[in-house]
Amino acid sequence: MNKRSENSLTLRQIEVMRAVMISGSITGASKMLNVSQPGISRTMKHLESSLGVALFTRTGGRYVPTPAAQQVFLQMQEIDKKLRDLNFSISQLERGHDVNVSLASVPSIAHVMVPRAAAGLKKRYPDIRMNIEILKIEEAIDFLLLGKGDFVCMSYRFDHPSITFEPLSEGHLVCVCHKDHPLAQYDSVSVSQIAQCPLIGIDPNDPYGKLLARIFDVQGLEYHIEILARFGTTVLGLVQQNLGVAVLDCFTVDGLEARAAELTVIPIQEKTIFSTWIARREDIEISSFSQTYIDILRQEMANVLMPRQL
Incomplete structure (x- = not known):
């Protein structure tokens, strides 16, 4: 197994080098990255030492990139753009952008509990889209097997070779x-x-x-x-x-x-006491967003106070 080349750069070193090239000084780079100046200096010294190449010349207190560094800088700009694009995509995902959760529920759960869970999901993922249908119990099979949605909230379970049931909550x-x-x-x-x-x-x-x-x-x-x-x-x-x-x-x-x-x-x-269930297709894993919805729904249903059973 090959070891990582000693001359390869880490993302942190690339970030420091780019900051020095843009700002033209250790002081400017430390402000850009919100770190101490000694930390920037140590990183630059280690970087030039490990590469065996002078990356900057010091002129009038300014760090001027050498021709070799200029070539590297162009690649750094491309890496920086890709990282910013990646971070943007992650931030969009964190808000649920371009994500759709499609579910169905029997009326008894859909009336109060489903909207409460929907509010919880939207609070966590403000940009998420949801499609919610109300079904009779016997309509759940077609909804799942025809791929109309990810899962169904049920007050009754039945045996079906292609559908699995997971406990949701107990009620009374x-x-x-x-x-x-x-x-x-x-x-x-x-x-x-x-x-x-x-x-x-x-x-x-x-x-x-x-x-x-x-x-x-x-x-x-x-x-x-x-x-x-x-x-x-x-x-x-x-x-x-x-x-x-x-x-x-x-x-x-x-x-x-x-x-x-x-x-x-x-x-x-x-x-x-009776049980409620989540029904889903046996052969398809539901998305993490759907699972989050189920977790929120389960908690909302658990919060419904049970009367004293005599």
């Missing part, structure tokens, strides 16, 4: 009612109390609806969904009209009472 269910509803007086409610009320909800045959209805099925309770809606946001609008009671996930309703004074969010006494 809550009861939502109008402030004038009889349940609003309680600090917490049981599943049996909820089952006695007219319900507004998602179709139990829908994977998300099944997640919400599972708390009744586990206890063998009869329940009556009087109004079916496709999305949690629609359910909330119907509850806001005092048309019934709903069971929704904590991510959909986080911060809800601050935005909708007519609604009350009540913890459910029974344990209602």
Whole structure:
């Protein structure tokens, strides 16, 4: 293995030599590089000694480059330009310039959590572009396999040979009612109390609806969904009209009472923990920017307060 030639220059030596040539003095070079004059002098002496070539002549306190140094200087200018171009490209990358993160989410995560994570990503990479779609769970396969996006935020996982699932966050269910509803007086409610009320909800045959209805099925309770809606946001609008009671996930309703004074969010006494997931193609690694988004989203979801489970 060949050793590095003793006559080759380091980037630091090139930087010092160029600064001396431009400024014409050790003092000027030290100011350009914001380093001490002795440090510049030592670097120049070592450089000329190792090269065995005089690079400057001292005339009237000025450092005048020799013809040999002039030839080297032209190459240095080219190197300096390439380094500045490289630094500019890095700075653009640090801001997310010309980067696009494309993702999808089921509505329950998309309503509140996805925008919060998007704000966090834009804060870190101000120039980044994002494309965000809202999908039903069954639409995730086509979204990923057709290359429409990098990943999907899911409230349900399934087996597929080309799709892998990674844990995102755990969540819990809550009861939502109008402030004038009889349940609003309680600090917490049981599943049996909820089952006695007219319900507004998602179709139990829908994977998300099944997640919400599972708390009744586990206890063998009869329940009556009087109004079916496709999305949690629609359910909330119907509850806001005092048309019934709903069971929704904590991510959909986080911060809800601050935005909708007519609604009350009540913890459910029974344990209602569920998992959420990131789905992505098995054969494609997601970008570091997408991974950063997922990390921010995971933290935002972890910040949602869990009620005391009785």
